[in-house]
Amino acid sequence: MQGYFFWRILILKYIIFDLEWDNFYNYKTKNSINEIIEIGAVKLNDRLEIVDTYKQLIKPRFLKKLSKRCADLTKISYDEMVEGGVAFEKAIDDFKKWSAADDETVYLSWSMSDMYALAYYYSVIFGNCRIDFIKHFCDAQQYCTVYVPTDKRHGNNQLSLAYCAEVFGIQTDTEKLHRALMDCYVTADCLKSVFDKDTFSKYVNDCDNVFFERLLYKPYLIVNPHTDIFDIDSVVLRCPECNSVLNGAGDVAVKNKAFSFATKCNKCNKPYWAFVRAKKTYDKVEVKQKLIVMNKRKAKHYQ
Ligand SMILES: [Zn+2]
Missing domain, CATH: 3.30.420.10 (Ribonuclease H-like superfamily/Ribonuclease H)
Structure with a gap:
């Protein structure tokens, strides 16, 4: 004051x-x-x-x-x-x-x-x-x-x-x-x-x-999944159905400056595609995430 x-x-x-x-x-x-x-x-x-x-x-x-x-x-x-x-x-x-x-x-x-x-x-x-x-x-x-x-x-x-x-x-x-x-x-x-x-x-x-x-400062989207300022493994995703924490990222693909990977809920067994975007601003990293339910045929491949 x-x-x-x-x-x-x-x-x-x-x-x-x-x-x-x-x-x-x-x-x-x-x-x-x-x-x-x-x-x-x-x-x-x-x-x-x-x-x-x-x-x-x-x-x-x-x-x-x-x-x-x-x-x-x-x-x-x-x-x-x-x-x-x-x-x-x-x-x-x-x-x-x-x-x-x-x-x-x-x-x-x-x-x-x-x-x-x-x-x-x-x-x-x-x-x-x-x-x-x-x-x-x-x-x-x-x-x-x-x-x-x-x-x-x-x-x-x-x-x-x-x-x-x-x-x-x-x-x-x-x-x-x-x-x-x-x-x-x-x-x-x-x-x-x-x-x-x-x-x-x-x-x-x-x-x-x-x-x-x-x-x-020019903010930018991070394209490396594992760096000092951002690690995809530390992003917590929760199942929209039961709110349990989903399995961590396995094989991560980078497309259009976003990370995507297959994940699954251990509790209700639902498979998802996870999309994560990490933006570096002057003093922090802003993370946005989106989950899409995987179709059954694809899901078999990842289970
Ligand atoms: Zn669940």
Whole structure:
């Protein structure tokens, strides 16, 4: 609870940022990079009033042109980036100076994707994903979703910024604004309309090494049945009929990144096909299992 009161007293500054990026794909090396092309941000004081704005185009390093999709969406032209852009290293340094963040400053963006894109591209350029001046981060989408009535949410789908603004009754006069900045303004309006410091503080993440490493971690399906982090023999399967523990895995086949094997209930004698999928995430292995009753002819073969 200590952190809770700490936050309640000390947040004095909020930086809402929004990025534009485009995908660079090198056909020779099969290398794919999401290159950041613009950073936009607004600075809010403790009363959530906008006190400053930041906008910077980035000079392309990998991209040879912009995709049509990106150009249409951002209204940015490649020539504009080349002429008006600065190197990412300079832009990130300027952004850091402009932020003038202290230990209590909270960075925000709409959904995790901008934070992910920033940490990812930062690691491409600097070789590590630890953005040292970002000490605290809040996903504004996650926070604002709390205030959207359940009947107005679209199931588990992510809430778009435009839709959230609509639900909160915010007028978005966005014609004249540039995209990266426009999204920051709208996010600020959404945040302000439902802001409660006590609740907000619960959605603020500490951005330590683990935060950034977890952000960039790519989960994968384990395809080796016996490793240090996962062993098919330690998976407990229970008979759907009588709940007894089934026989362990014998001959394990690996197909479509799933393990399958024949097993049997010793109590009610029912034979099954077992299917197990093991996914390695940042800090655990998630195991999913499925049992299908084996047909009689097949079962004879395994008994
Ligand atoms: Zn059984």
